[in-house]
Amino acid sequence: MIEEGMTRIGRFAPSPTGPLHAGSLVAALASWLDVRAHGPNARWLVRIEDADTERCLPGMGDVILSQLAACALVPDEPPVWQTTRTPHYEAALEKLKAAGLAYPCGCSRKDIDEALARRGIAHTRHGERVYPGTCRGGLHGKAARAWRFAATTFQQAASNGPLHWQDRRLGAQQQDVAREVGDFVLKRADGPWAYQLAVVVDDAEQGVTDIVRGEDLADNTARQILLQRALGFPTPSYLHTPLVLGPDGAKLSKQNGATPLRTATPAEALAALDGAAQRLGLAATAADSAAEALAAWVPQWRDLYNSRP
Ligand code: GLU
Secondary structure, eight states: OOOOOOEEEEEEOOOOTOOOOHHHHHHHHHHHHHHHHHTTOOEEEEEEEOOOOOOOOOTHHHHHHHHHTTTTOOSSSOOOOGGGHHHHHHHHHHHHHTTTTTEEEEHHHHHHHHHHHHHHHHOOOBBBBOOOOTTOOOTTOOOOOOEOOOOHEEEEEEEOOEEEEETTTTTEEEHHHHHTSOOOOOOTSSSSOOHHHHHHHHHTTTTOOOOOOOOOOOOGHHHHHHHHHHHTOOEEEEEEOOBBBBBBBBBBBBGGGGOOOOSHHHHHHHHHHHHHHHHHOOOOOSSSSSSHHHHHHHHHHHHOOOOOO
16 A cells, blocks of 8 residues: 655656667666656666566667667666566465465466366466466475465455456456466576566565556566555556557567667657657657656646656
8 A cells, every 4th residue: 555655755666678679668768757746756767677578678778778768768776677676586485385375386387278178277377377286285296386375365365356446447356266267477497587486576575555567568567566565565566558559450560560769869759759659548649758758747647647746
């Protein structure tokens, strides 16, 4: 819960899998505007989410930071890189293990598909398998491949029903994590930390109060709120921004034309920002510089999304 007088902290948390594109700039701009709309003491952080090392491209974190700087989006503190934070994720996993809320899992994708088929469950959820809980009671002689969060046990002990929360743009939300997702992965056994664990630990330890990010991530929110509760962390407020769609109406990706943004000259950076601002429902700018345009959008953002100092 956000209490009165709390320092408001927002963040932009890109994964360095490619340079900024039109969609990620919308999230960066929105999170920056939300912080500035919260008054002079609020702080905007940038965190480079390179925990999933297999998907990240070398040097891309620095490319993103320089693109942001070209758009006058400069963090109030030095950026944090997730690869420097392993001990914090270890500590969180240990805490969950000690509470009986994390267990090793030896299932391959094929094992999960077979277990789901045996139960007559044919569906996957957004292409992800709902974990049927096979290893919740033990590894059945298999080697551990991953650590999972006992979401089902935790959710049932807490409420035994769907989780409800409010999104500042999307309104009332709900999800039954136990039924719709199942016990999700925290860490691959000898591999990277899962996004869900890393993001929850980092947001809490960086004191993030207001999460503003793209709507493609909205579906992760219930998982993250459950993890926050299991780890004794406060839950921030959430606002998910509109996506930038490709010409085919699908979410922008490298396949359908998510070309890197051009930010090499001040005029290009200003045009890129202007496009992002219009996606957020802000007025096209007549400003001469990125900094001037940003300053003019702050009161508009405050009116649209009601972020008071
Ligand atoms: N690193 C994630 C991404 O770029 C975003 C994380 C977040 O904002 O929660 O998709």
